[in-house]
Amino acid sequence: MIGLDDLPIRDDLRGLSPYGAPQLDVPVRLNTNENSHPLPAAVAEAIGKALTAELRDLNRYPDRDALALRSDLATYLGHGLTADHVWAANGSNEIQQQLLQAFGGPGRSALGFSPGYSMHPLLALGTGTRWVPARRGADFGLTADEAVAQVGEHRPDVVFLCSPNNPTGTALDPAVIRAVLDAAPGMVVLDEAYAEFARPGTVSALSVLPGHPRLVVTRTMSKAFGFAGGRLGYLAADPAVVAAVQLVRLPYHLSALTQAAARAALAHRDALLGTVSEIIEQRDRIVGELRRRGLRVADSDANFVLYEVGGDQSVAWRALLEYGVLVRDVGVPGWLRVTAGTRSETDAFLAAVDSVQRGGPVAPQPRPTKGTS
Template sequence: MSEWVQELLREDLRGRHAYGAPQLDVPVRLNTNENSYALPDEVVRAVSRAITGEIADLNRYPDRDAVKLRADLAAYCGHGLTAEQLWAANGSNEVQQQLFQAYAGPGRTVLGFGPAYSMHPLLAVGTATTWVDGRRDGDFGLTAEHAVAQVRAHRPALTLLCSPNNPTGTALDFAVIEAVLAESTGLVVVDEAYAEFRRPGTPSALELLDRHPRLVVSRTMSKAFAFAGARVGYLAAHPAVIEGVQLVRLPYHLSSLTQAAARAALAHADVLLGTVEAIKTQRDRIVAELRTDGWTVADSDANFVLFGRFDDQKSAWQTLLDQGVLVRDVGLPGWLRVTAGTEDETSAFLAAMKELRA
């Protein structure tokens, strides 16, 4: 960035880099936790019809509050939720940014537990919020005792809990979430971007909403719904929390086309979620085969796997790339992350890992 631009930037933004992952044209791309399966033909047709139905009225603004979409999201989430308890935006990133804008900001603190989603500290920077990393333990775990101690020490306006966590893939015990809720005087946000990929018996924080008005659960349609290009995320919370978010949302932030496409996708949720079990099978295959080959692998309830330990993960990343397989270097020394893709993509990755070990 040019020096004169650096001088014009806010001081706390100088020297920083924009969020992003490499977008390289290689045979096997497994670095951004996308769903590797294309939309089924019947969903493509349904989305096309829905979008076509909106085109003639593009001279009009969209439904500012996306009421019908929120009702559809509530029906999908279940647990007795209503449209008043759902809010949607351009990906879960915007949903979370709106929470920062409304409930954090100058003079307030947000608490997270890293390694976790790398966008969260950037949201804090963008909203002039103090960021505190409460840290996880050496095995990427988080105990209720440690989490409560951090809440007690920092009294955050927002506490962010990722379950399943990115980049580790690990889900949180309910005891951790409930302990944080009991101690916190601010909002507690459980980021469930990968919720649909949970292993059997792993509950969702949606089950706690009716008992905890300060709980917020954020999700996305990018992963399990294979809808990353549409940019639709949402949160579930007490209606009063959503009223606060509406104070900071941009006018007409979700286009008519986005709302129509998302509603068509939700109407075909059973078809779209049909790939989830296939992805989970490949995830579990990656975990099992890497462990058999002597690698250290974190347990995963997501559509990706964190694996290591490398003496130099940057060199390992490049070696895999040279074989046409793109994975993610998330900045954890000794570790890389791979998305669970199709069976063929997984086979290519595992073959490349055997070459790396040889």
């Protein structure tokens, strides 16, 4: 057998490892920002019926342009959007990859503000787009002046913004978005994967879309909808952007089964989004309890919390793992990220934090009951 380095792969891929969080069989998994609540039985049944209805025609290709699904997504988003403003793919990562294929590529650059979503520079690498790492402030915030100065210095073809930001959880002021749109020479991609968890008063970039044809808002059904296994992401933008992305999409990229399952989930969105308030409750509980324990915590509008551990985050990560709790080391020195799950998962996480702080003996953690809050 040969090794990876024995193959004639691109030089810029040598020495790299595939993206991915650890997938470990532990009692409490709070590392990938999944929705911990399983689908309600009625929704699972509806999705099953929708899939069954597609089975006889699996010998045929799916609707290449997913028009019915795009129409349903536009209805969900509101803001006067139609199917012509929406595009869907296998997760928001594929959406963003397609955007870089259309607007980035060799000889072009993309800029993002760190700490930010770690897939963005990897998507740039995969599409041959030069990545420009810009910086957030010491408090993980981003002001209009800071953003404009860095965009003006580098003049990127694509700017990535995240609101709420991953991994910090912080939402952007719409003034920052507008300022970046005015300063950027190319496209501005606003990643709103966690928009449904934002605190009251947080404004979506969807409200900024009118009159800004270079703005793209990307969303996902993985988080608030609890549809991570369904792999459905989408964008909202000017119809010309949708036409541009169609130039680079693979034919029939979105299977008939994915389209049917996503449409059934959207038809039951009230039931699926019913867990959002419970997740927000646990997120705010985590923020409050960690601060009560004397830890620094970033304000969060997402379904996760970034908090300072007071030392080497890799050591703290392993210590929590010994108590059966898996969180995420996102590479921010001294900080860890924890997903807000069910009430019992929060109980287990906080108990593990207390045990680590005390330096007590490791005790096995029971697996929380699925769906408990």
